Each structure stands twice: as C-alpha cells, then as structure tokens.
Amino acid sequence: MNTTTNPIARPRSVAHVYQGQATSDGAGVRLVRMLGTAQLPDLDPFLLLDAFGSDKPGDYLAGFPDHPHRGFETVTYMLDGRMRHRDNHGHQGLLGPGSVQWMSAGRGIVHSEMPEQVEGLMRGFQLWLNLPARDKMSPPRYQEYAADQIPVYAPSAGVRVKVIAGQLGDAKGVIEQPATDPLYLDIQLDAGAEIASPVPPGHSAFVHVYQGTAQVHGTRVAAGALAVLADGDAVRLQGGDGIARMLLIAGRPLREPVARHGPFVMNTEAELVQAFNDYRAGRF
Numbered sequence: 001m002n003t004t005t006n007p008i009a010r011p012r013s014v015a016h017v018y019q020g021q022a023t024s025d026g027a028g029v030r031l032v033r034m035l036g037t038a039q040l041p042d043l044d045p046f047l048l049l050d051a052f053g054s055d056k057p058g059d060y061l062a063g064f065p066d067h068p069h070r071g072f073e074t075v076t077y078m079l080d081g082r083m084r085h086r087d088n089h090g091h092q093g094l095l096g097p098g099s100v101q102w103m104s105a106g107r108g109i110v111h112s113e114m115p116e117q118v119e120g121l122m123r124g125f126q127l128w129l130n131l132p133a134r135d136k137m138s139p140p141r142y143q144e145y146a147a148d149q150i151p152v153y154a155p156s157a158g159v160r161v162k163v164i165a166g167q168l169g170d171a172k173g174v175i176e177q178p179a180t181d182p183l184y185l186d187i188q189l190d191a192g193a194e195i196a197s198p199v200p201p202g203h204s205a206f207v208h209v210y211q212g213t214a215q216v217h218g219t220r221v222a223a224g225a226l227a228v229l230a231d232g233d234a235v236r237l238q239g240g241d242g243i244a245r246m247l248l249i250a251g252r253p254l255r256e257p258v259a260r261h262g263p264f265v266m267n268t269e270a271e272l273v274q275a276f277n278d279y280r281a282g283r284f
Helices: 269-280
Strands: 014-019 021-025 029-035 046-054 064-069 072-080 083-087 092-095 100-104 109-115 122-130 141-145 159-165 183-189 194-198 204-211 213-216 219-222 225-229 234-239 244-251 259-261 264-266
Touching (some): 014 219, 046 204, 046 244, 072 083, 072 183, 092 100, 092 141, 122 244, 159 194, 183 194, 204 213, 204 219, 213 244, 219 225, 234 244, 259 269, 264 269
Antiparallel strands (some): 014 225, 021 029, 029 046, 064 109, 072 100, 072 122, 083 109, 159 183, 183 244, 194 234, 204 225, 204 244
C-alpha cells in the first residue's frame, strides 16, 4: 500500500456516523462502547470496540478479573497507563503506553486484565474480531509489542501514523492475521494536514475519532464518534482546527453464521452450549 494525496480512484465515503454508548464492564470499569451496541451490533469481522479513558482511579481500578473467551480475538491498544494480563495457561504480560496485545482465544482461555497503577490516566481501546470456523478451536496465542516496536509512518509534516496491522507506504505493521487481513492504524493529523490511506476493496472499515475533529472524505466527524465507510480503495482524512487523532480499522469479512453470547462467539447455538459446558467443566 502507498499513501498519497493524489486523486483516489474509488474513494470511501462515510456511510453512517454512530455515537458511542457509555457503559461499564469487568468489575465496573467505565467505558464507551463504540461498536457492539444496539445501533451497530457488529461490522463483520468486528464484534466490539470499547474506548476507555479516565484519570479517576474509581473508574478503572476494579479492572477485569478472571473471565473466559472462546472463538474470537481481542486487541488491546494502550494509549496511557499500565495494564497487567494473566491467563490460566501461565502467560502474563504488562501493557504500557503505546503497546498492543493481539490475543487469539481460540478454543478457550480464562484471563484477567488488571490496572498496574493506583492513580493517573488510563486510556486505550479493546477491539474484538471474529475468527473463522476453522480457527475457533485452535490453541490460544498472543502477539504482544511495546510502543517502540510499532512502526511509525510520517510521509509529510503534520502527519504521523502508527501502523499496528497492515501496511502503509514502507511501514509494515507488527500484527499478522491472514484470516481477516486487518488494517489497524493510529493516525495523528495536525490542523489541516491530510492523508489518503489505502483500504483493501471489500474490507469492512471504520474511522473512530478519539481526539479533536476530522474530515473523513469531506464529512466532519467529531471526537467520540465512529464513521462506517462505504466500499472503495482508499479514504481521505484531514485534520480539523487542531490536532486530530483517530483509528482507521479494516478487515476482510468472514461471511459466516455468528452465534454469540457473552464471552463466547461460535457459529451455531450447539457450539455455544458446548462452550459453556466446557468452561464449567474446567476444560479451557
């Protein structure tokens, strides 16, 4: 992929803009659900996007104690703060500012995500991606990278992009997932700066602006909103009056049946029942 400000053959326009819903999860962590709501239940292959951000310890200290997953992937991207991850297979890791963890739950895992700070700002995102039927019972696996391991693409003044997954210009993301071929970019634009980012045709795609305002192919999108993109081969993004920060995320749809309940995402109701039975029997 290349980044350019030249005319785009098939520009991706904004199909719809959604506002997030304030909610809580885990043991009471306050967050905003951007995807996985009544208005936007999913966007194949994406199942959920939560944004969390607070400098009030009471909003996040309770964390996310032990809980199970089966049949999908979670992507935790930290902007600020520190989160400790532990699971029932002996894996643990510390996510700090700018780090990312891409966890494939596969056939089953029980894990916790707990803050390793008692004050200060805790800010980041968790994205859920579905797995294809052939991979839902695969062994759990992790891809974890610190901030200094994530490539940065800066093609011009006022444009800075962290390439977490996919490729932009000569920057190739650290995360690989052939099933959904994801693109995950954290884009910062100064006032008036712009970038035209390729997005694979046919991929589901959205832009979540989390700071400032941005023009997404000419549509103004303010902080706290998620813009679902129509199909095309690229999207033009432009900063507003001040610094704008946003996530551009895309993935190849799986187009498979989805049976979903709580922390389990399978293809059939029978598989969901089996997931609950396996978890209760300690087979994760």
